[in-house]
Amino acid sequence: MDLRFRDAVPTAEERDAVDALLGPPADGWRGGERDAAGLQHARGGHEARDRRDLLLPALHAVQDRLGWISEGALDYICRRLSVPPAEAYGVATFYALLSLRPAPPRAVHVCTDLACRAAGSGDLVAETTRRLGPAGAPVNGATWHESPCLGLCERAPAMFITEAGDSPSAVSAGPVNADEVVRAVRTGAGALEPEAPPAVSVPQAGSEDLVLLRNVGMVDPADLDAYRARGGYTALRRAFDLGPAGVLREINDSGLVGRGGAAFPTGRKWSATAAQPDHPHYLVCNADESEPGTFKDRVLMEGDPYALIESMTIAGYATGCHLGYLYIRGEYPRAEAALLNAMATARERGLLGDNVLGRGYAFDIELRRGAGAYICGEETAIFNSIEGERGEPRSKPPFPVERGLFGKPTVVNNVETLVNVLPIILRGGPAYAAIGTGTSTGTKLFCVSGSVAEPGVYEVPFGATLRELLELAGGVRENLRAVLLGGAAGAFVRPDELDVPLTFEDTRAAGTTLGSGVVLAIDDSTDLPGVLLRIAAFFRDESCGQCVPCRVGTVRQEEALVRLSAANRGAGANGHAAADIALLREVGQAMKDASICGLGQTAWNAVESAIDKLGTFQEGAS
Amino acid sequence: MTQSVDLGLPTRLVDVTIDGETVRVPEGATVLDACEAAGLDIPTLCYGDTLTPKNACRVCVVEVEGSRTLVPSCSRQAAEGMVVHTDSERARHSRKLVLELLGSSVDLSTTPRADEWMADYGADPDRFGPRAEPVQAGARDVLHTGHHGEPDGATAATVEQPPKVDNDLYVRDYGKCILCYKCVDACGEQWQNSFAIGVAGRGFDATISTEFAAPLTDSACVYCGNCVEVCPTGALSFKTEFDLREAGEWDESRQTETTTICAFCGVGCNVSLHVQDNEIVKVTSPHDNPVTHGNLCIKGRFGLTHVQVARKERRGREPRED
Numbered sequence: 017m018d019l020r021f022r023d024a025v026p027t028a029e030e031r032d033a034v035d036a037l038l039g040p041p042a043d044g045w046r047g048g049e050r051d052a053a054g055l056q057h058a059r060g061g062h063e064a065r066d067r068r069d070l071l072l073p074a075l076h077a078v079q080d081r082l083g084w085i086s087e088g089a090l091d092y093i094c095r096r097l098s099v100p101p102a103e104a105y106g107v108a109t110f111y112a113l114l115s116l117r118p119a120p121p122r123a124v125h126v127c128t129d130l131a132c133r134a135a136g137s138g139d140l141v142a143e144t145t146r147r148l149g150p151a152g153a154p155v156n157g158a159t160w161h162e163s164p165c166l167g168l169c170e171r172a173p174a175m176f177i178t179e180a181g182d183s184p185s186a187v188s189a190g191p192v193n194a195d196e197v198v199r200a201v202r203t204g205a206g207a208l209e210p211e212a213p214p215a216v217s218v219p220q221a222g223s224e225d226l227v228l229l230r231n232v233g234m235v236d237p238a239d240l241d242a243y244r245a246r247g248g249y250t251a252l253r254r255a256f257d258l259g260p261a262g263v264l265r266e267i268n269d270s271g272l273v274g275r276g277g278a279a280f281p282t283g284r285k286w287s288a289t290a291a292q293p294d295h296p297h298y299l300v301c302n303a304d305e306s307e308p309g310t311f312k313d314r315v316l317m318e319g320d321p322y323a324l325i326e327s328m329t330i331a332g333y334a335t336g337c338h339l340g341y342l343y344i345r346g347e348y349p350r351a352e353a354a355l356l357n358a359m360a361t362a363r364e365r366g367l368l369g370d371n372v373l374g375r376g377y378a379f380d381i382e383l384r385r386g387a388g389a390y391i392c393g394e395e396t397a398i399f400n401s402i403e404g405e406r407g408e409p410r411s412k413p414p415f416p417v418e419r420g421l422f423g424k425p426t427v428v429n430n431v432e433t434l435v436n437v438l439p440i441i442l443r444g445g446p447a448y449a450a451i452g453t454g455t456s457t458g459t460k461l462f463c464v465s466g467s468v469a470e471p472g473v474y475e476v477p478f479g480a481t482l483r484e485l486l487e488l489a490g491g492v493r494e495n496l497r498a499v500l501l502g503g504a505a506g507a508f509v510r511p512d513e514l515d516v517p518l519t520f521e522d523t524r525a526a527g528t529t530l531g532s533g534v535v536l537a538i539d540d541s542t543d544l545p546g547v548l549l550r551i552a553a554f555f556r557d558e559s560c561g562q563c564v565p566c567r568v569g570t571v572r573q574e575e576a577l578v579r580l581s582a583a584n585r586g587a588g589a590n591g592h593a594a595a596d597i598a599l600l601r602e603v604g605q606a607m608k609d610a611s612i613c614g615l616g617q618t619a620w621n622a623v624e625s626a627i628d629k630l631g632t633f634q635e636g637a638s
Numbered sequence: 639m640t641q642s643v644d645l646g647l648p649t650r651l652v653d654v655t656i657d658g659e660t661v662r663v664p665e666g667a668t669v670l671d672a673c674e675a676a677g678l679d680i681p682t683l684c685y686g687d688t689l690t691p692k693n694a695c696r697v698c699v700v701e702v703e704g705s706r707t708l709v710p711s712c713s714r715q716a717a718e719g720m721v722v723h724t725d726s727e728r729a730r731h732s733r734k735l736v737l738e739l740l741g742s743s744v745d746l747s748t749t750p751r752a753d754e755w756m757a758d759y760g761a762d763p764d765r766f767g768p769r770a771e772p773v774q775a776g777a778r779d780v781l782h783t784g785h786h787g788e789p790d791g792a793t794a795a796t797v798e799q800p801p802k803v804d805n806d807l808y809v810r811d812y813g814k815c816i817l818c819y820k821c822v823d824a825c826g827e828q829w830q831n832s833f834a835i836g837v838a839g840r841g842f843d844a845t846i847s848t849e850f851a852a853p854l855t856d857s858a859c860v861y862c863g864n865c866v867e868v869c870p871t872g873a874l875s876f877k878t879e880f881d882l883r884e885a886g887e888w889d890e891s892r893q894t895e896t897t898t899i900c901a902f903c904g905v906g907c908n909v910s911l912h913v914q915d916n917e918i919v920k921v922t923s924p925h926d927n928p929v930t931h932g933n934l935c936i937k938g939r940f941g942l943t944h945v946q947v948a949r950k951e952r953r954g955r956e957p958r959e960d
Contacts, residue, residue: 019833020858022849087850100826100833101849102858109838112784116850152782161785388784389840406837411693411713549788557784561817561837561844562694565732568739571795571842572766578791599765606735609708609728610696617707 017065017098021091030089033081034074038067038096047095065098071107071404076346076385079114083121083180090116099404110406110560112164112388113178113346121180122158124201125347126151127190129308130500131169131465133550134542135191140173143194148201158201164390164554165308166190166347169465169536170217170472176347177205186349187211211350214319217311219472219489227439227451227459228432229475232319237354240361243322249367251441255330256375258441263334264290267437269445271457276302276393276430277505277531278614279520285427288417289335292425299332299340300402300421300428304386304393306345307503308554309534312461313431315473317344317351320435321358325381327434329372330441332379335427340379343398345386355383390558394613395428396420397560408560409613432461432533452478456519460533464489467496467539476518483514485535495539498630502531504551505618507625528625544632545581548623552577555619566616569607573620576600580633593633600627652718657725669711669722670698678724681733681755683740684818685712686868688931689828692819697736697755701726708732734759742766743796743842745814748872748883767791772798772813779851781843795842801880804853806947807861807940809880810846814873817844821865821874829933834858835865863939867922867932878919878943889914897924902937905929909938918943 026034035041044050045059074097078089085108094101108114126144128137141151141162148155151162166188168174174190177200187205189196199207215221215233222234235242243249255263268283289297301324305313317324328340344352359381362368370378384402391397392407399421401407420426436458440448449457456478462485465471469490476485482499486492492514499509507528509516516526523530538547552574561567576596583593604620611617626632650665656676663672668691673680684695693710702709703721708729711722723729737756741763746752756763770793778799789795801811819837826833834857838847848857866874875883882888897910907930912920921939925932 017831017833022852022856090849100836100858102833102836102847103826105847105849106836106838109783110840112782112840114783117780152785164784411710553786553788556841557786559841561839561841562819563696564694564736564739564816565696567817567842567844568743569735571743571789572739575766575789575791575794578789582791602731602735603739606732606739610699610732610736611707612693612696 017060017100019094019098019100021095021101022087024087024091026086026088026092029081030078030086031092033077034089034093034096037074037077038070041096046098047092060098067097068099068404069402071097071099071104072384072387072401075104075108075111075114076387079387080180080184081182083123084115084117084119086118097404107404107406110389111386114387120154120157120159122201122204123178124158124160124197125163125166125176125178126160126197127164127166127168127172127174127176128162128550129165129554130504130536130547130550131165131309131471132173133547134466134536134538135172137173140192140194140197144197144201147194147198155201158204160197160201164557165306165310167305167311167314167345169309169311169463171212172465172471175200179204188347188350214315214350217315217472218319219470220474226475228316228435228461229319229473231323232315235320237319237321238357240322240358240365243320247442248322249326249373251438252326252329252367252373254441255333256373256377260290260334260336263330263441266440266445267334270436270440270448271445271455272433272436272440272448273456273520274430275432275436275460275533276395277307277502277529279530282429282433285417285429286331286335289425289427292418294425295336296339296424297335297337298421298424298426299328299335299337300398300426301328301340301342301431301434302393302395302398302428303342303344303348303351303431304398305348305431305532306390306393307505307532307534308551309465309500309503309536310463310532312463312473312533314348314351316431316435316461317348318354321351321354322362323435323438324355324431325358325362325368327437328381329368329379330437331427331429331434333377337427338378338380340381341402341421342381342383343386343392343402344383345393346388352383352385359383390554391560391613391615394615397613398428399426406560408562409615411612453517453519453521455521460518460530462518462533462535464535464537466500466537467493467542468537478519479517481515481517482509482535485518486514486537493537493539495541496537497540497542497544498538498626500536500538500547500622501534502529503534503536504554505614505621506531506534507621508629510629527629529621544626544630545577545584548626548632549574549577549581551622555615559615559619563610563612563616565607565609566611566619569603569611569616570619572603573600573607573623576603577623584633597627597633600624652716654716654719655721657723663716667716669700669702669709669714669716669720672716672722673700673711673724680711680724681737681751682712683749683816683870684820686820686823686870688925688933689820689823689868692823695736695740695816695818697733699729699732699736700724701729730759734761737761738763738765740816742769742794744816744871745798746871748814748875749870766794768793769796769798770794772796772800775800775802776851778812778843778845779838779847781839783840783843786843797842797845802854803877803880805855805861805877807877807936808863808866809875809877810854811873811875811880812845814871815846816871816873817846818870820868820870821846824864824868824933825859829931830860830862830864832858832860832862834860861936861940862934863921863936864933866939867934876920876940876943878947882914882919888919893919900934900938902941907934907938909934909942911942918946
């Protein structure tokens with residue numbers, strides 16, 4: 017590729033940060049010193065540019081070292097990977113956690129999303145603004161920002177602190193108060209109490225009934241032997257005995273469907289990929305859990321990382337993959353560390369690598385870290401993000417099972433879906449299918465947060481009612497106003513509907529969705545229009561911008577909600593409420609019908625259900 | 639001596655029902671092709687006859703039976719037995735809303751057929767409220783991804799901003815940009831392989847940009863103008879056209895279009911010269927040319943107009959204000 021650079025010069029530190037990831041440059045054609053000998057041979061073509069997938073890791077390397085990505089650094093990355101600078105700039109500016117303007121090394125992200133909002137992040141932000149100045153303003157060596165959901169909803173309000181440097185750090189904290197935010201901004205994460213162990217997020221920890229969460233809090237997540245002592249890796253042995261076709265049969269028999277939100281039958285996805293003649297096949301584990309209110313995958317990865325590694329190995333074996341990508345959101349430093357450790361130790365012990373368990377099957381996993389983009393959890397956007405492109409969803413068809421990552425047949429599964437593979441293989445598909453209801457089989461993880469006594473991840477068999485789940489979390493409060501099921505892309509349930517069984521089919525019939533398992537209880541102290549505004553702002557921020565209905569529709573939705581909220585507070589003319597609601601419906605219908613991907617298609621769900629089911633913004637309601 | 643001619647694989651034909659009428663199209667044709675074969679006029683914006691469909695604008699959506707959502711006709715392949723409704727309430731609603739959403743956020747004043755479509759679909763872009771004031775030059779190039787200030791609800795946000803005039807050949811007026819990606823595709827691997835521009839930022843704040851929003855003169859741009867050729871809204875235009883429009887003198891009714899052969903080299907590309915008052919004001923190229931598909935290089939695209947402008951300047955007839 018004949019690329020033109022603007023010749024911005026990287027600093028030694030920037031060059032070093034990139035070289036630490038990519039190794040020293042091979043020659044003057046790829047970022048090294050140009051010399052007379054090197055000019056004898058032109059090097060380029062596919063060899064130079066076939067590692068475009070390292071673009072995001074390289075951007076991370078510079079961001080982690082310096083706290084921002086200068087033009088010199090971007091230029092150097094582009095030379096190393098043969099990426100056009102304009103494209104690399106487009107990729108880097110796609111992500112909220114990457115800065116292309118000078119920024120101090122420390123950044124504190126204060127979550128203002130649904131659960132944290134209900135837990136008082138509004139006051140937290142106001143107080144932080146009073147003491148440190150507005151979000152985004154530098155405060156000696158640091159800045160603070162408001163952030164979308166950090167996935168720490170059971171410990172709301174939460175924050176996430178990144179510190180660039182030679183040994184960069186990233187730390188989550190919650191619940192936090194204004195003193196702690198200010199301390200974190202001024203002196204860093206070191207000044208805070210260490211994060212509580214993963215088990216605090218699982219009130220049921222240790223219970224005999226748990227299937228997916230059975231190890232959380234019961235084993236040291238860094239200890240492979242402890243995992244094996246509790247039956248770890250027996251499922252993989254059994255899978256090898258069954259053979260790929262046998263594994264596919266069990267998965268099909270189990271009735272397992274995807275837990276990421278779309279509820280697609282996993283067996284069908286796996287069988288379709290396994291049958292593709294085109295090779296190689298790829299496995300992608302979607303750990304980009306970013307739906308506001310969702311934190312179950314984080315808890316699984318932090319508390320039982322080997323279970324995911326083992327599940328991915330089985331999935332790869334059944335579908336004919338030799339390489340799996342584990343794409344984890346950038347705001348999950350502890351889960352990432354746990355997984356990196358699990359992968360390294362598994363590799364050492366022959367549980368990953370050229371000859372897994374000595375059974376002649378080669379499989380390995382590459383971990384990729386997201387950088388602050390909800391949309392990258394969409395099943396095709398995740399491919400673009402891994403490939404070093406902007407994380408924009410692709411249009412389907414073709415579906416991932418035909419043409420996915422790098423244009424090859426790909427299985428993409430959510431963390432929770434994959435972890436279900438272990439009990440299926442161990443108990444057999446039919447036995448697994450006996451749990452739950454006829455069409456929603458197995459157990460399900462729910463992320464319970466908001467107005468409950470004991471927020472956390474709960475595991476119940478499909479078919480338990482919403483009321484039973486809330487009872488587990490400490491009981492239904494008298495002032496309960498609504499429950500948001502399924503997250504920002506989900507819908508509200510009224511207090512008189514709590515007996516809805518938590519299955520895919522029953523929630524659908526009730527006009528809501530299980531989505532990613534979010535159960536956010538909202539009481540009458542919460543300002544509901546404010547919740548809806550936050551949801552609208554979230555979608556406006558997280559839309560990739562590709563298609564018009566979503567790109568502009570989310571903006572118009574937020575504007576109309578601002579007007580309605582103002583009218584609701586008596587701060588504006590109320591005469592136009594009906595017109596604004598009609599406008600929302602029309603925009604919402606177009607987003608639902610004509611958007612490319614699920615983000616735009618669901619961006620109006622929660623608002624619609626609040627208007628229709630809760631009567632928000634209607635005459636006499638608030 | 640006879641020579642064998644490769645006829646390729648025989649093309650199968652598929653039958654598609656469009657608004658009740660059965661149309662037969664070759665396998666691999668799109669729904670849009672089938673609609674055209676049925677004599678229907680489906681609006682398109684981001685679709686380019688020389689580019690891979692991006693299906694970003696969604697103005698061409700149609701209803702396909704069995705599909706949960708509407709389908710972009712420009713990119714979906716026609717399949718045997720497909721039943722398509724182009725004029726259903728649902729399809730018309732989304733098309734109307736796409737036109738309204740674009741019309742309310744982008745300056746469509748130079749978009750061919752925009753007014754006609756707005757009227758056809760009863761679109762009223764003003765119903766989202768008065769337009770917000772255009773932002774200052776460069777303000778949209780430095781927005782914080784994933785963050786935005788809360789709107790006040792009184793005005794409808796737009797992408798309007800002053801045009802970027804940083805070279806003598808063409809102007810980037812991103813207040814007219816609908817983010818169709820066609821210029822990026824034409825500049826990149828689909829045609830020119832210059833990669834001078836990309837899409838930067840995210841969501842409503844996304845823009846077409848060089849790296850770090852550098853001026854074009856400092857970018858990888860080779861001034862082939864192939865981006866201008868594919869731009870559907872006039873966001874990219876010849877400097878000559880831009881200046882005439884600014885002066886209120888652009889008048890297509892006074893223009894002639896003459897397709898001839900570029901004289902700069904031996905390739906023989908077709909150039910279509912748009913002439914107003916005996917001056918070349920714009921150069922396009924026929925998209926059906928089997929060699930160039932509407933693409934030119936700097937010489938064919940801008941060489942003639944540039945010579946003319948330089949000549950004018952020498953004569954001092956119209957001193958430029960630089």
